[in-house]
Amino acid sequence: EAAARLTDYIRTHPVEVVISHGSNGEYGHPGHRQANQAALLAVQGLGTCAPLLYGFSADFAEHPRRRLVNADDPADFVLDISPTFDRKLAAARCHRTQGALFVRRVSIERGHAVPLEEALLRIETLRCLLPASEPPGSPPADLFARWLRENLGHIMIPFTPGSRAAQG
Helix, strand or coil, X not given: CHHHHHHHHHHHCCCCEEEECCCCHHHHCHHHHHHHHHHHHHHHCXXXXXXXXXXXXXXXXXXXXXXXXXXXXXXXXXXECHHHHHHHHHHHHCCHHHHHHHHHHHHHHHCCCCCHHHHXXXXXXXXXXXXXXXXXXXXCCCHHHHHHHHHHHHXXXXXXXXXXXXXX
């Protein structure tokens, strides 16, 4: 049902890129995994009219919180969002019921309570899920990838691939 609704929305709105949860639901969250599957089904079902599909929390070797990555989604882009971190923090504060979840594990790891601004990452990672790169393993060259490079190239972090290296 969610995929059908998303498909209908995409058909009636000028959507060029869908950004969703990654393949593994980050830390395995079932709702995140279902959102990824719905987005995947919706985009695949649109054939040649399909928008691009990107997933976030993509994997790279130097990721500071390995448990949050989608191990099946090797990163195509790693962005230092420090210049706009205040927007991420404001958005996270809108999810009042999630605040404790955001800080709990980091507080446990550090041995003391940390505020939300210390618990949130100052990086974002993306993986192009559809269409698949050609040849496999090559960097995406789609419209969104070009936009990222042209407009956010100054905040891109060079990185060592994570699970892509394992795919060989």
